Amino acid sequence: MRASLNRRLSLLTFVLVITGILLFARLTSFQFQLDMAAYLQRLASSNYRTINDRFPERGRIFDRNGELLAANTTEYRIGISPAYISDKARFARALAEALGEDEERILRLASSRAPYELVTRQPVSAEVAQKVARLNLLAVIIDPEPKRIYPHNSLAAHAIGFVGWEGHLRRGYVGVEGGYNDDLAGQSRLTERSHIPFEAILGEQPPPGRDIYLTIDRSIQHLAESELYDAINRYGATGGTILIMNPRTGEVLAMASYPTFDPNVYFRASKETIRNPAISDTYEPGSVFKIVTAALALESGKVSEDSTYYEGSPFRTVGGRRIYNWDRAAHGSQSFVDILVHSWNLGTTWLAVDVLGPTEFYEGLRRFGVGQPTGIDLEGEAAGILRLPNDLYWSDSDLATNSFGQGLTVTPIQMLSFVNAIANGGQMMQPHVRLKTVDGDREYYAVPTAIRTPISADVARRITDIMVQVVNIGEGKQARVPGYTIAGKTGTAQIYCATCPGLYDPELSIATFVGFLPADEPRVSILVKLDKVGRFASETAAPAFAQLVKRLVVLMNIPTDAQRAELRAQGGDTSLIAKR
Amino acid sequence: MAHLPRDALSARREEIDRVYCCAMTDKRELSTPIRQAVPQMPWRSPAQTVAIIVLIASVAIFIGALYLAQATVTATTGINLLELQRTREFLQRAISDMQAQIAQQRNINTLRGRAQQLGFAPATAKDLEYIVVEGYSPVRATPTPFLLPTPTLVYDETFEGWVRQQWDILLRQFEQWMNSGGAP
Known part of the structure; x- marks a missing residue:
């Protein structure tokens, strides 16, 4: 009887001890966050589940x-x-x-x-x-x-x-x-x-x-690409860029460059081809840059359209360097307007050296954003190069050469942004390619933003008038399109020689034409750049611009001047036309 | 138990005392089997055992069947869900593929070629006519981005609600099982 009792007590003690240990272990697991169940479950899961x-x-x-x-x-x-x-x-x-x-x-x-x-x-x-x-x-x-x-x-x-x-x-x-x-x-x-x-x-x-x-329009993009390809073939260029923008909003409507690549098989393209020349390749813009110098001169108030200077010699020496006009001739007394209309290097040299001086000239260039990226929302934008008077490699001759777009570099998007500031009453809008972002049922629009005001509205209007003359009677005549008033400027920029290091190529150059239309109510601004052509921009980029505009006005529904006048006479508001 | 007469009862007591007394003193008497006051029916003990076994087996089978049914329903539902998930994903991908194909068909070169085949020619500026439409503005107002208020999550579950929810789930499963004719 006693033995039986002892046996039972032992069993009870054993059970109680085990229960106590289990309770203690459970308590400890709470205390120290030992979730054995989860651990075991994970261990088991790892055999038949994977986390990706x-x-x-x-x-x-x-x-x-x-x-x-x-x-x-x-x-x-x-x-x-x-x-x-x-x-x-x-x-x-x-x-x-x-x-x-x-x-x-x-x-x-x-x-x-x-x-x-x-x-x-x-x-x-x-x-x-x-x-x-x-x-x-x-x-x-x-x-x-x-x-x-x-x-x-x-x-x-x-x-x-x-x-x-x-x-x-x-x-x-x-x-x-x-x-x-x-x-x-x-x-x-x-x-x-x-x-x-x-x-x-x-x-x-x-x-x-x-x-x-x-903001890119597929049809306009296609037009820009086909016109660029035609122009390159027609004028024997090695490549080129066409940029089309809305100067009032900074929207990029087309961004075409050649050579290009097929992103479906991007791995077949070279690194150079993949880089976007419109925002990544810098070049010396040449005479198209004269509109910036001219605008700064007018903005200074020291000159007007009636101001004149005298070319008594075919060249002028600045900082030990001879500056010539593109025709290497002297033309006597020339007006401020003639500087742009005939694209005189000696004229812009006069403006930069004698009228503005280095301080005012370079301050003005910084206001335009020369040497600074535009901040366009694309990967890989370059800033361009602008040497300032305090820089190690700056010399007095730079002041002269910079005035007509040599000795400094810009990207095509920068150059067109400078023109946009003139087209948009002195306000430079942030160039951008994103129209909106759609996240589920929410839409976030890009808000057009002014980033700079390098010149006043009055100066912008006056420069526009001169640019219209450039197209109507000046070097940009071949950019004319019947029925439309176009403001523009040609630029033939020298490029460094591949076979003669340190010198400019005697044959080849970069031909650029920048312009906008209609000049009085700008809807679209365009840059046409052709690389390594053997002729002046007035003979290459300007007619390519005209060819493009003839088809662009149809795509963008831009009425002719006469049609706009007629619409205004009927009580229409032509400033609203062509908003795509 | 039937009532015994008083004399018979006394006699019985004496007999028990004697047997018990002898059992305490005489070992030979101890081996004598103790007869029960109320004898057990011979068939009763095995029947009880069988009944208990049958009961336990029934409960086990019932629970097993329920478990099996539940597991089968879960597995079937799992397969159905996976199938639906795959179908949904496949359809989503098919939609994307279709959109890409449509975009390829709408390639400008393709459209231009087709337009030329149909006898269309590119328009020129002279072909366009502009008219004044009163009250029409081609400038659309840019919609202002809007933000939906972020929903605030509040834990409002009660024990009673939880029990009801579990009960409902159980009922639903039972009904489903009944509707399926009891098949797993």
Whole structure:
């Protein structure tokens, strides 16, 4: 009886001790956050679950009218879970037939002990993936892999950019793809994936990246590209750029450069081709820059349109350097207007050296933003070079050469922005290519912003009038388009010689024409730049500009001067026309 | 138990005392089996055991069946969900593919070629006519970006609500099971 009692007591003590230990362990787990259950669950899960970074669908890129410029499509990777295959031979035969792969190889993979085997070396198309899906094989895993495509191939390639790889991650490079990569890419999300065929892990899909609508108009872009290509062929240039902007808002309507590339196969293009010349390539602008010097001179109030200077010699020496006119001749008494109309280097030298002086001249250039990036929302913008009087390599001759656009460098987008300031009553608007961003059902518009006011509205108007004369009676005559009043300026910039280091090329130059129209109500500003041509801009870039404008006015619904006058007579408001 | 007469009862007591007394003193008597006052029916003990076993087995089978049914429903639902998920994703991708294909078809070169085939020619400035339309403004107001108020999440679940929710889920599952004819 006593023995039995002792046995029972021992058993009870044992049970109580075990219970006590369990309770103590549980208590400790609360105290020290030891979540054994979660740990064990994780441990168990790791055998049949994997955690992956799930990337959202990349945002799309549209033109200003909603035409798709960059889209997403899908390719597929086919994998298998060998453990779920019962009849391996039959499985291999069926899959090999659907994929067009080697049956032996698939059989070998199906016999593997690994939890997962990748069957396709390269992603397959949706059609092939569907064919595999129709086999209804439990062990087959079809993994979609996103692919970026550009339906218009090389259209606006420099502005759009491309999507490439950075390690194992996709990333946008160049243009909008690079500049707005964070918006387009969206946020990835960690998701679990089960290897158990019937276990559904319902994770939320990461929201897609934001869509971006550009200010670029696909039709205008296409026109710019085809006209550029024609001009390059016609004048024997090696490349070129056409920029079309709305000077009132800073919107870029077209950004065409040649040579270009197809972003669908970006890896076939060279680095030089991929770089966007409109914002990344700097060059000495030449005579188109004279409008900046002239505007600064008028702004100083020290000269007017009636002011004159005298050319008694075909050259003038400044800082030990001889400055000539483009025709290497002296023309006697010349007016301020003649400086732009006939593009006299000696005239702008007079303005910079005698009228303004280095301090006022360079302060004015800084006001225009020379030597500073415009801040356009594209990746890879260059600032250009402007040497100032205190800089090591600046010399007195720079003051003269800078006045007619030599000895300093700008990008095409900078040059057109300077012209835009004149077209827009002295206010320079922030150049931009993003019209709006769409995030789900929310839309965020880019607000046009004035970034500089280098000159007054009055000076802008007066310079415009002179630029109209440049086109009507001056060097820019070939840029004329019947029915339209155009303000413009030609520029033939010397380039450094490839075969004679340190000297300018005696044959080749960069021909530029910048202009805007209608001159009294500017709707569009244009820069045409042709690289390494053997003729003056007045014979190359100017007629190319005219050719472009003839078709552009139709696309942009810009009425002729006569039509605008008639519309105004009928009570219409022509300032509202051509807002696209 | 039937009532025994007083004499018979006394006699019985004596007999018990004697047996018990002998059991305490005589070992030979101890081996004598103790007869029950009320003898057990011969069939009663195995029947009880079987009944208990059957009961336990029934409960186990019932619970097992319920578990199996529940597991099957869960697995089937899982497969259906996966299928729907795959379909949704496939459709989303198909939509993207379709949009890309449409964009490719709308390529300017393609459109221009088709327009030329149809006899269209590019318009010139002379072909355009402008008219004054009273009250019409081609300048559309730029929509102001709007922000939706961020919803504030409040935890308002009560125990009663939770119990009701669990009960509803259970009922729903039961109804589903009944509607499926009891099939898993």
